[in-house]
Amino acid sequence: MHASLPCKHDWLENFDVVITGSAKPSFFHEENRTNIFQVDPESGMLLNTNNGVFLPQIGTTLLESSSKDKKIGKVFQGGNVAHLHKLLGIAASSQVLYVGDHIYGDILRSKKVLGWRTMLVVPELEKEVKLLWESRNTRKELRSLRKERDLVEDQIHHLNWSFKFEDPDDHQKRELSFQLKDLECKRDYVRLQHQQLMKEFHQKFHKVWGQLMKTGFQNSRFAHQVERFACLYTSQVTNLALYSPNKYYRPSEDFMPHEFDILGI
Structure with missing residues (x-):
């Protein structure tokens, strides 16, 4: 903003309370004894308060103080979470x-x-969601290759156990050896296909780290923290404007591994 232009404070109309200089994360602790001051948006001056309640300043009349309070009564500096709850009239944290x-x-x-x-x-979610949508067929192919690899490995394990416990004759051993060799070649081919496709898929998101919420096939540590501590997550706060303020946000359904194939997930 150019220094010669007047500073507008119209944006304050969108908020009930504005707190600056909150010194997070200590602001979240009620034992934090930091004083809270009112701020005059025009001059930037800090004014004393009694735990958020406006006090008449020295050198002003009560009438002047009352008029000033209406103008600047929503902008504060410092304080702690107890002050915020009091200013907003919050009775329970879940509000x-x-x-x-x-x-x-x-x-x-x-x-x-x-x-x-x-x-x-x-903010990175916007790009990730777009790439996930464009790569949905690649993800299906990756799942298919993983299932194929697991199936071939199961067959290899079965043949190895046959060698060890079923005591086959020489002819059967030769047949089993040929089958085993074919299956091992197939496994290596499918594994290589899967690795190459997986690498291409991850590099679409980031050349080194891949997807933000994934480490290989597992959720990343960041994703686990989001699941545990964030009730909601989104790419930008303005997305809330797409829904009613009265909307109830329900958690998505959890699934156990034995449900995946049954439900076709």
Whole structure:
């Protein structure tokens, strides 16, 4: 913004309370004794408060203080979570949906310490979701190759056990050896196909790390933290505008490994 232009504060109308200089993560601890000050948006001056309640300042009349309070009564600096609850009239922690973009500084602490509802903003999701949609056929092919590899390996294990426990004659041994060799060649071919396709798939997301939420086929540590501490996650907070404020967000269904094939997942 150019220094000669007047500073507008229209955006303050969109908020009930604005707190600056909160010094997270200590802000989330009620034992934090940091004082809370009101801020004059026009001058940037800090004004004393009585735990968030406006105090008449020295050198002003009560009428002047009351008029000023209406103008700047929603902008504060410092304080702790107890001040925020008081200013917003919050009776229970579950009434708060806290939106942040840092899994430790925002989501983890506010969830574990305060019991707030949480939403993590992950901007990278927009690109990832787009790539996942474009690569959905590749993912199906990868699952197919994994199943084929597992099937061939099961057949190899069965033949090895036949050699060891069924005491086949020489002719049967030769037949089993040929079958075993063919299966091992097939396994190596399928494994190589799978590795090459998997590498191409991951490099679409990032040349080194692959998908944000995956480590190979397993969820990454970051993904586990998101599942555990974020009630919701999205690519940008404005996505909430697509839904009613009264919408109830239900968790997705969990599945055990034995359900995958039965349900065709």
